[in-house]
Amino acid sequence: MPHSSTLETPPRQRSGDSLSHGLKQRHLSMIALGGVIGAGLFVGSGAGIAAAGPSIVVAYAVSGALVMLVMRMLGEMSAAYPSSGSFSAHAERAMGPWAGFAAGWSFWVLLCTAVGLEGIGAAKIAQGWLPGTPQWAWVALFMLVFCGANLAAVKNFGEFEFWFAALKVGAIGLFLVLGGLAIAGVLPGTHSPGASHLGDFLPNGSEGLVVGLLASIFAYGGLETVTIAAAESQDPVKGVASAVRTAMWRIALFYIGSMAVIVTLVPWNAKSVVTDGPYVAALRQIGIPGADQVMNVVILVALLSAMNANIYGSSRIAYSLVERGQGPKVLAKASGGVPRIAVLVSSLVGFGCVLLSYWRPDDVFAWLLNMIGAVILVVWIFIAVSQLLLRRRIERQAAKRPVVRMWAFPYLTWIALAGMAAIFVLMAREPDTRLQLLSTGGMTLFLAAVGYAWQRARARS
Template sequence: MSRTTLDTPPATPAGVDVALSHGLKQRHLSMIALGGVIGAGLFVGSGAGIAAAGPSIVIAYAVSGLLVMLVMRMLGEMSAAHPSSGSFSAHAERAMGPWAGFTAGWSFWVLLCTAVGLEGIGAAKIVTGWLPGTPEWGWVALFMVVFCATNLAAVKNFGEFEFWFAALKVGAIGLFLVLGVLAVAGVLPGTDSPGTANLADFLPHGSEGLVVGLLASVFAYGGLETVTIAAAESENPVQGVARAVRTAMWRIALFYVGSMAVIVTLVPWDSKAVVEQGPYVAALDRLGIPGAGQLMNVVVLVALLSAMNANIYGSSRIAYSLVERGQGPKALGRVSAGVPRVAVLVSCVFGFVCVLLSYWRPDDVFPWLLNMIGAVILVVWIFIAVSQLRLRRAVERDTPERLAVRMWLFPGLTWVALACMAAIFVLMAREPGTRVQLYSTGGMTLLLAAAGYARQRLRAKG
């Protein structure tokens, strides 16, 4: 690998406007980092993990949380050294060549755009539960229009929406944790402490149940990458990334591991309500909180809308960065008033097409699309780890002052993280429920890698 590839950003194609604004303030970035770890997957998806793993879900979230912390540390090191709206895609290109940036970037773009549609469907289901008879697709279209307009206007609008969304999520889960700890301690009025009775059967389904819980927990952490994408448009990218990464450990421990511990202590793991109503609703019902179901529906709705907003933003910036580096159609890279508006529109349209496919082709095309994105986040994490291994030594040699964030115990922990990712792939291949996702994502990744490598060879010859 040449020094130029590692240390010099790729040239920008002619005709591409690169003037992204820097409209995100430090308070925006701080709250995006804080609230970005609280997704709808935590509130809803964790129920299936609890049903499979029982109280040992706490161990599953702790183990996967440690892996996520290592990934965030690696990504933070590279993003602080070279802030870029392309985040890991730009780092992969710098470390391994254009084919890697192409593969990581476009696979993540597909993931984010599809997630926009899925989150819109989830949010619409909640609203139609309150307003029966109204069309789900109409609500999805409304949410799409609102957040598309928000992201088209200015990056500070995205920042303001995420600031308040994150504040609501943090406030809700913070209140939940306080009430839960008081109830466990037996000092909450009107409730009796369950003690450790619900923890007695710690591994109800043995190691196989723990494996299912581990796989469920890994994919609940998706979305943490947004803060490194947003940092490139903040007032102080290096400081913002460094602060977000350094606080990642306590955020993951508190929000994920802490809330799982409270839930499995308060509610029997085999309670039907954990899956049917969601674990947080089940816990609030145990505490006798009136209207717990509707209260959590509001919180989940906020989490889904927050994720929609963040994924529209993230997908448009990833697409813009790819075009900036000559890895996509030039039209997607055009910037107006500091915003890549064509990229925002195309990302929203792709997301809405996914919604329409869920109605038009629910039995073939839509499941195929879901399977294709099932393991993308793991592919991205592998690109992050390999890129960090290659870039760290180059930065230490040439520009050591850029290492505002350093990976712990380099390179040992980076190799540990890669080994853990390989182990997760093996576990996915063993489980029938995740095997199809692994193979489908693998097929898409190989196809993109082949296309990216072919483009790289053609450009080298030209």
């Protein structure tokens, strides 16, 4: 007989306590506000500027529009069906367990690997301040702090993210104010550059714009965390709705706005944009003393924030998957409202990725990085397809108008899917991203096949 979970989520297999509701609205609001600001914006945007020149603003605007549509779709489903499994639970509800399995475990691999990468990045900064200290020791210290905080109570994750996000928002807000004053020529000791750096808008033609677009896509990490966290808040629906409604101006201000300030202040082909980072280059241009160390502090905060969020996110995705019968039952054990074994396992896998970067950097670790390279795009496709299938059901089941609704349904959903398909084509054209695309595709197909086999076995039993 066909599996019935395409109509409803299967009964949960609870073990021990359920998750708590320890996150407050101020936690969710700040996670939504600052979670979007990651190290990829502060550091990774330099390569995009070097390739696209001033047209990087267009690249971030295009990718930002796509991200905004994805966030709206995810918000619609998460407000209707709050779950710590977020898009994985929605995919299962829409398409069956195989889809939830593939989307959830591929994202878990991505988050665990990201924990290791962020730990390495943070350790390099700390080692620069204290030369001679081993990087692995710094990574271990950071991992212990955030693993311990996540083991204790969800409110600890919320407090860390609240203050991390406040620092990031404050830093980028100050950067935008100083940059705007410098562009206007009213900052002491500076003169307005006008449009002198914007003349060659497409210096490397459409190919450069494509490289910039691909770089910008993967800078938008962290948007999913707020829908995962909302399930443990005091008012999940209100939290998701607030996050989704502010997504547009957050993306426009933090990403597109800061890119516009940078390319206006600094020549796009300045070596410092890549070697020192675009934000350091801009701050030096307007005469801020110690700009590199100021940004090192901000980048360290961004990396530690991402570590904390990804330990949290990976443990909740794993917990939700196993609670729905799609993994080792031990990971679904919760005590004190926290899935402690899932937190420990996710942290240990992240630290294992760090060890691989030292022991097998050229083969196993490189393969792992390629495998997660396009996971976020795969997740976005699952979100869009799930929203297409669930929208009518949400409207039928809702006693009133849904709190969050996708704009111009189904047209903008189809446009978003077309945009994702176009990005896949662009990735297939570039040698570096082509390998990522193939590796991620292989992992996703493998997980989907395992999930489908499990689904069929469960249906027969």
